[in-house]
Amino acid sequence: MSSTRPELPREFVASHKRRRMMDAVAELTAENGYEATKIADIVRRAAVARKTLYDNFDGKEDLFLSAVNTTLTDMRIAIEDACGEATDTPEARIVAGLEALLDFVAEHPAAAKMCMLEAISATPSSARLYDAGVRDCVELLRANAPADAVLPETIEESLVGGVAWILQLKIRKGEAEEAPDLLPELSQFVLSPYLGVGKVVDTGRRK
Amino acid sequence: MERLPRGRHGLSPEFVARNQRERLITGLTEALYEVGYQKTTVSMIGQRAAVSKSDFYKHFESKDECFIAAYDMAIERIRECVASACEEASGEPWPRRVRAGTEALLRLLADQPSLASITLVEGLRAGREVYDRYQGALDSFVGYLNEGAPASNPGGTVPEATGEAVVGGIASLLGRRALAGEAEQLIELFPEILEFILSAYLGAEQARRIISAE
Numbered sequence: 001m002s003s004t005r006p007e008l009p010r011e012f013v014a015s016h017k018r019r020r021m022m023d024a025v026a027e028l029t030a031e032n033g034y035e036a037t038k039i040a041d042i043v044r045r046a047a048v049a050r051k052t053l054y055d056n057f058d059g060k061e062d063l064f065l066s067a068v069n070t071t072l073t074d075m076r077i078a079i080e081d082a083c084g085e086a087t088d089t090p091e092a093r094i095v096a097g098l099e100a101l102l103d104f105v106a107e108h109p110a111a112a113k114m115c116m117l118e119a120i121s122a123t124p125s126s127a128r129l130y131d132a133g134v135r136d137c138v139e140l141l142r143a144n145a146p147a148d149a150v151l152p153e154t155i156e157e158s159l160v161g162g163v164a165w166i167l168q169l170k171i172r173k174g175e176a177e178e179a180p181d182l183l184p185e186l187s188q189f190v191l192s193p194y195l196g197v198g199k200v201v202d203t204g205r206r207k
Numbered sequence: 208m209e210r211l212p213r214g215r216h217g218l219s220p221e222f223v224a225r226n227q228r229e230r231l232i233t234g235l236t237e238a239l240y241e242v243g244y245q246k247t248t249v250s251m252i253g254q255r256a257a258v259s260k261s262d263f264y265k266h267f268e269s270k271d272e273c274f275i276a277a278y279d280m281a282i283e284r285i286r287e288c289v290a291s292a293c294e295e296a297s298g299e300p301w302p303r304r305v306r307a308g309t310e311a312l313l314r315l316l317a318d319q320p321s322l323a324s325i326t327l328v329e330g331l332r333a334g335r336e337v338y339d340r341y342q343g344a345l346d347s348f349v350g351y352l353n354e355g356a357p358a359s360n361p362g363g364t365v366p367e368a369t370g371e372a373v374v375g376g377i378a379s380l381l382g383r384r385a386l387a388g389e390a391e392q393l394i395e396l397f398p399e400i401l402e403f404i405l406s407a408y409l410g411a412e413q414a415r416r417i418i419s420a421e
Contacts, residue, residue: 033335121332124245131383150415152399157383158376159403165375166368169342185366193406193414195362 022067030110034122109176230256240321320390327382
């Protein structure tokens, strides 16, 4: 930073630097994979001193896990908010949540790749974070789905796994930015087991 | 897999080598299931296969290479099992074929939980090269599923991505259960998975009609 710049509050600078390091690790692992990403690359990309990284994190894995965790939390909040705002029908809530997920992936392609692909194989702890993220989505879907005791208990797990797989394929092809194009197909997929249940059948979205 | 008799046995060197290689692959697959990839060592694999460490290195350069061979073999076994179940039901309508293939898959994985573990859990964590194979395997199952599948249902057209989403969803569900140590109970998921597949293609009502008619 240039010395002529007006001084910013210390906490602001500190949290901004943490953010920059987390963004850097997301970009680098998305480009080269976790294994090939070195501390030296991260500090260069984030434009921070090596000491700053170690003042904030225990090392590469700690930084990576913080970045994955932060992204998954942001993603969950985005979905939750969208579901909460669409209150009319279970179907509208589910579609809104799905749309929020797809938008998140398109807006944060590197972070999405980091937590939906790299996290699975990087370290055992990051794999657990990915699993916890899937579980959160399963619970969100269950909470917003129409109540129907006849549905298989595992249906939400299968649906979330299916959506994640389609997104993983898209991200691997380098097309994360086009994720929102998947909304019509994925909405139909996610809603398919619920159609014929209560009000959902009346909305007639499957045209 | 049984080890071969010691000493003079009149078996060709090719046969012995192939047998050793297969034993090593089985040894790795079983060790993985019990202790995970990280803790599996070359001597552990050798011990299980009754093959010396130096003979291990005649077949494979490293644990990674043996892992990839084991991964391919596991996928092949699963593919053969599903393909032959679908083949046997080839004259039947699509939902029946799906039922046969799904049941065969779950039965195989429950009988041999180490196959579920290597393909659906360890394989995902072993880096990009193996992940490519995981993706390739899932793609090939999409082919079986889509063969003869309905293109439309009372609600409209079946989306193109349905096969991929269904196969990805099943793999994710099975992988999560295998990770939780429940691979041997996978067969219990059969009715739920069948309903999931059929409703993705046919809608919930028709899926349930078919299932309750069986």
